[in-house]
Structure formats: structure tokens, C-alpha cells
Amino acid sequence: MSEHYYSRTQKVESDPKFWDFTLRNQLFRFKTDNGVFSKKEVDYGSRLLIEAFALPNVEGPILDVGCGYGPIGLSIAKNFQDRIVHMIDVNERAIELAKVNAKQNGVENVEIYESNTLINVKQSDFAAILTNPPIRAGKKTVHDIFEQSHKHLVTQGELWVVIQKKQGAPSAIEKLKELFTTVDTIDKSKGYFIIKAIK
Secondary structure (H helix, E strand, O other): OOOOOOOOOOOOOOOOEEEEEEEOOEEEEEEEOOOOOOOOOHHHHHHOOOOOHHOOOOOOOOEEOOOOOOHHHHHHHHHHOOOEEEEOOHHHHHHHHHHHHHHHOOOOOOOEOOOOOOOOOOOOOOOEHHHHHHHHHHHHHHHHHHHHHHHEEEEEEEEEEEHHHHHOOHHHHHHHHHOEEEEEEEEEEEEEEEEEEEO
16 A cells, blocks of 8 residues: 555655745745645645634643644644644654754744654643544544544643545534534634534
8 A cells, every 4th residue: 555644654755845834924934745745835724723723721732633744733833832732643754844844933832743643642631632634544543533632631621623524524523522522613614614622
């Protein structure tokens, strides 16, 4: 089976690209590469999630699940510099890019490390978790992320998810309602749903 952006290692030849992008009124310089998700620009779903996110009224760090080369985690970290943002991905190339992008954008309040879903996440006191989940990895993986996120949030902590209607937003909402106290659709645009689930 050929590797995908949600594979641990990438055999596709490296061909780095650099480009600029503005997120939450902050200009970022990103390095991307073959074998990572949305390498030519920040994808629409991630942008929608980044702009919609609001910090919960609880203390604790923030977690970006499936961080890729870093747009979600780094933009949130730059906006909320009093919070530590953990950024995880199964893709080793993506993790290395995220570390480079953190450094070249002067974002220091981050911890970036490899994890398949949340398996390597040691802390369980997160105030917020954000994810643009790897739909192509299958429903089980996406639901694992939801279930594990619930365990890693503080009471009143929030899971923020972006997912397209055609890729299973309605069933994702049903799954989240099984796990979380409150589940709301915060925004809808071009078939994308921004869902906030409160523990």
C-alpha cells in the first residue's frame, strides 16, 4: 500500500516549498513538502477552524491533533501566548516541518511530537483540542480521536472539529453526542461544519 499523509513515514521524494499565509491577522511563512496534507496552501477547512476557535473559560494547555506542517497549532499558539499548545501527527515529515515552521515564525509556546491519534499524549488536562481529522484514514480512526480527546480534556474542556458534510459530519455529530455533554455546530461554510463539543 502506498503511503498517505497519515502514514508514519513518507517515501515520496522531498521537494520543499515556502510560501506566506495570513491566519488570525498574523502573517506566517510556511515550509511544506510532498507527503503532507494540503502542501500548497492552508486548506479551507483548517482556515475555517482557525478563525472560528475561541478559547474556553477553563485553564489548561491546548492540543492540535493531526497538526501537519503546523497551521492550526502555530496560529493558535501565536494568538494565545499564555497557553502551551501541543501539536501531534503520525507523519514524521509533517512533524519535522512543524518544528521548522515554529522556529521560523518565532512561536515558542509549543510542544511538537509524533503520535498516532493521542497514544503518545501524556497530559490529560487540556482546555481545548482542535482537529481537522484524517477522514481518509477511516471512520474508526476519526472516532478514536473523538474518544481519546474526551479522556484528555478537563471538565468543561472543548473539542473543536472541522469536517465536511459529505465526509460524515452528521455521523460525527452523533458520535460526539454519545461522548460529550454539549455538541453545537458553530459554523457552516461550503459544506464544512465547525463542531464544538463540551465535556
